[in-house]
Amino acid sequence: MRRKLAAGNWKMNGLRADLAALDTLAEQRGFDVDVLICLPATLIGSCAGLPFAIGGQDCHSATHGAHTGDISAAMLADIGATHVITGHSERRSDHHETDAMVAAKSRAAHEAGLTAIICIGETLVQRADGSTLAVIDAQLAGSVPDCATADNTVIAYEPIWAIGTGKVPTTEQIAEVHAHIRARLAARFADGADFGILYGGSVKAENAAAIFAVPHVTGALVGGASLKPADFTPIIAALAAS
Numbered sequence: 001m002r003r004k005l006a007a008g009n010w011k012m013n014g015l016r017a018d019l020a021a022l023d024t025l026a027e028q029r030g031f032d033v034d035v036l037i038c039l040p041a042t043l044i045g046s047c048a049g050l051p052f053a054i055g056g057q058d059c060h061s062a063t064h065g066a067h068t069g070d071i072s073a074a075m076l077a078d079i080g081a082t083h084v085i086t087g088h089s090e091r092r093s094d095h096h097e098t099d100a101m102v103a104a105k106s107r108a109a110h111e112a113g114l115t116a117i118i119c120i121g122e123t124l125v126q127r128a129d130g131s132t133l134a135v136i137d138a139q140l141a142g143s144v145p146d147c148a149t150a151d152n153t154v155i156a157y158e159p160i161w162a163i164g165t166g167k168v169p170t171t172e173q174i175a176e177v178h179a180h181i182r183a184r185l186a187a188r189f190a191d192g193a194d195f196g197i198l199y200g201g202s203v204k205a206e207n208a209a210a211i212f213a214v215p216h217v218t219g220a221l222v223g224g225a226s227l228k229p230a231d232f233t234p235i236i237a238a239l240a241a242s
């Protein structure tokens, strides 16, 4: 099994002055889990020397070329990133990213030596109509490239209706989906039993311990609560204690 991973996603938040929060987070560290902060690309190059990993939030599927405004996986690696989020629901919706595009970005990440955190998850309508597991199956099949291994890929299950809403699935619902993801990975990949599988969506200090007690949950992808060390540190501590 992979080491536990507490991953923060700052989304489109943060100026250079806000990097002081990472120094504060570093001072409070000492937990035996991996910590990753996925920053806006503008800030990644300013984070050398901190005692945790730094990641990007997206990359292009091409290595280089005429793609104004985009950045490649190699560019992220070049400024010190070790991970990149691919297929976040906000990019799937805002930028019309398909499973095939997510798979291509994830493959590009692997080729640049980055770990891809591939996001999947259902909408509230899909949850309500009983198609959650079918949606998960389709996203896993379409978004996770064949070159994925437990060393270069982490899956993040993020129910879209739980992101930034304060609504969290029951632990039974999380358990069902995580067990399903684990089974699908084990069936497809030789090391599928070893992939990290994160939960994401309104993770807070108050609910973290219950979520981390769910079988097959190996960590979290945390949005809003990763912005302040006072909010993120208790989540890291809960993961370390799980």
Ligand SMILES: O=C[C@H](O)COP(=O)(O)O
Residues within 6 Å of the ligand: 009, 088, 158, 162, 163, 164, 165, 200, 201, 202, 203, 221, 222, 223, 224, 225
């Ligand atoms: O990438 C993180 C997820 O979108 C969760 O965001 P949230 O913790 O603000 O709900």
